[in-house]
Amino acid sequence: MVGKLAWPPATQPHATGELTMSIRTGKQLALLSSCLAFVIVILDVSVVNVALRSLRVEFAGTIAHLEWVVSGYTLTFAAFLLTAGALGDRFGPRKVFILGFVLFALASLLCGLAGSLTALIACRLLQGLGAALVVPASLAIVNQTFPEKNARSRAIGLWAASGGMALALGPVFGGALISLTGWRAIFFVNVPIALLGSLIAWRCVQDAASTAGRVVDIPGQMLAALALGGFTLALIQVNASGLHSPAVVGGMMVFLLSGAAFVAIEKHMAHPMLPLHLFGNRHFAASSLIGVLVNFAFYGLIFLFSLFFQYAWAYTPLDTGLAFLPMTGSIMAANLLCGKLMVKHGYRTVLTCGIALAALGYLSMLPFVGDGRYADIGIQFIVAGVGIGLAVPAMTNAMVSSTEQRYIGVASGVLNASRQIGGLIGVAAMGLIVGDVTAERFAGGMAPALLWSISALAIGGLVGFLGLRKFEPAVTQTRLAGS
Template sequence: MRPSSTAALQAPDTPAPLSRMAGALTLAAMSLGFGVVQLDITIVNTALDSIRSGLGGDVAALQWVVNAYTIAFAAFILTAGALGDRFGARRIFMAGFALFTAASVGCALAPDAGSLIALRGLQGLAAALLVPNSLALLNHAYPDPTARGRAVGIWAAGASLALTAGPFVGGILIALTGWRAIFFVNLPIGLIGLWLAKAYAQETPVHPGRAVDLPGQAAAVIALGALAAAVIEAGVRGWTDSFVMLGVIVALIAAVAFVWQEARAAQPMLPLALFRHPLFARCALVGLLANIAIYGLIFVFSLYFQEINGLSPFATGLAFLPMFGVVFPVNLLAPRIAERVGARVTIALGAALSAVACLALLPIAPGTPYAAMALQLVGLSCGLGLMVPPLTSTLLGSVDRSRSGVAAGVLNATRQSGSVFGVALFGALIGPAGAFMHGLRLSIIISATLMLAAAGVIRWGAPSGAAR
């Protein structure tokens, strides 16, 4: 975006500068909020086989343990961003942190798979409250674009640390005390994050006129839930099953109803006018494509390591450690690369790197030594680490500051919707008996194609007047 346009967009609601200490501790609180959300992605994936052993169920049940979280996350995140704009991002962020912590304790105490799935949905709702409002608070605390870009890089790097620690810590906890301990670990994180946010985060301006779009919210939940149910069950029943076809039809009807509602609502949860800005629209699409690919692969590789190659949860955690560990330094490096070559170029390079890494995984087979796939997995996550900070900062910089909560919600809604679809689709591909390796390779090909498409969309699709 041109500097003159950026200044014009950022004029409203410009906050008073924070002290260096207050800014750093606000950033720490926001990083903990995003980090605990990401932690529960990798730490749960490591525990999937242990959860199945402890509570019973098949691949479809494990998909619901993952997707109950991501469906609620994706479906409610837009409303959560609007709530932050209406009542103050700090207030909603703290409510989300408290709910996430309580739901985590509930997951740890769940007596059966159904209860765990329901509580994972509650965790997802809390995650929806956390993430967009953490970004809104960062956007408020760091009005300077360069400082904001670096703060977002640190915010993303904190989440990368959580992603990295998740498999390793999860494997240790499962080996020592069982899978329930992976949820108790969120308790101290939640308490520290709540204290930091209360003590140091500066509340954003309140816009009491912003309404909550309940019909749009209902349509979003139905569309995502029906689509996930249809795709998950397709792996068991087949794509021509009546239940699967009904789920697809319901999802399509709900999606159309959602768009219709958002087009006519006086205060929609998803202002369609945001997508008139080409850079905003393309950033949202890239987030969707990337998460289908990456988080779908994380799910199937978790099962590949444990079910096909016979690794323990702890060994699986170690297998993911290099993959997630490299994201942290790359997240910190990405904003500086973007300052040199441009944000769109940086995002496209990251997507292309992930695509090449996916294609290099195609020779994988049962019993493939870890050393033969480690470099590819690291390359996959390097690409993601390179994409996320400039993608997030670019999208936030493309809208008025007063809409930052909703804008952050849109990005995370599209990304989490991608996660829902990726886990559902790739899980369905590996679900049929004897089809695991064929489904895994097909998942890899789909992921590579999606990442190449993301590179093209952001690099060559934007108009010439857009920021690099």
């Protein structure tokens, strides 16, 4: 079945211009639905960070509880991305996309109704599952809708820019909602956005041909979820319970055993969730590692600065959202510019320059995070934001351009999973470095946290410089002609 607006209807238009307009409108609406998906997924990262102090006050939670509110979402998001990509390849991205949107709407409603931190964390896990279904399918929809190489580069830039917009406006919007109505509103606002996106996709996105041979790797999915769950438990409980506590030791044992079993099973599965041979391609492997390192630095520091502003500098949620605006606004602007830069200079150059700018921005914050003022770090936030805004679309192009057409959904899942795992580790690591949400702990913990993030970015830049092609002016059309 063909979407009602995306391709010509049964009755042929009388004028060529009308036909062209119908096709163009359908493509634009398909892109809009994909962008709306990325908006709400990113929104629920940026907005929740602004709400952390409100959650701690209402539920008397510890920093470990706050990490779980952020990382519970990230955990299921990362754990199910690969299966979601394979489901998109198997059944077509449109069906998976709509299912994920509806699930995300339901989970958001339940988050807003949660009566305890335990209930909120459980609903955040469900939200992450919806996000996992939506994101790789949204990129696959962009892929199939824009087969021409330069149009695809621009569309991916807009897709990434929609996430940048959510980052830019989400903290301010969320801070205003929290100040006016309380933290629950930040979840309720997702519901109409998700329902609108699913309706547009149902009407306007083309049904891609399914890959009949692909099957869902249930053992692989279960082991991946166990491995990531054990890893997350160990990382977060180190701060709360100590390195030798049963929770930490048990979590690491689950991670190691499940991880080893996952690799062994994936090597011998006829249709593995994660085809390990893809990592034999250096561009694919490099992009995955860069995704981990960039998100370690970025999301780890977003989590930490959200608490730092509110506890060390006594900012309100709205003040905190406004404090992030220079960084997040520059991310959105750089996302919009990135498509043209990749067409002209190639993704390797854009990626490495972006990572270098992000590292420079964070490095120049070091003298001011103790007794400094916001005016001392505002420009640095802009520089770091421009760097992140250039790096993420370039990283995405590097990944998809190195992958065969039949593995596009899996590639999207791997890239997003690697980024979410990086963010998960970053949040846990920053919580461990600071230890507790007091002004005194922030005074001593911010500088080491920045240094860890700068180191991760430096390694990511080196991996990009050595692991990616010297010049790739546009993504390869034949590899990305469909999903």
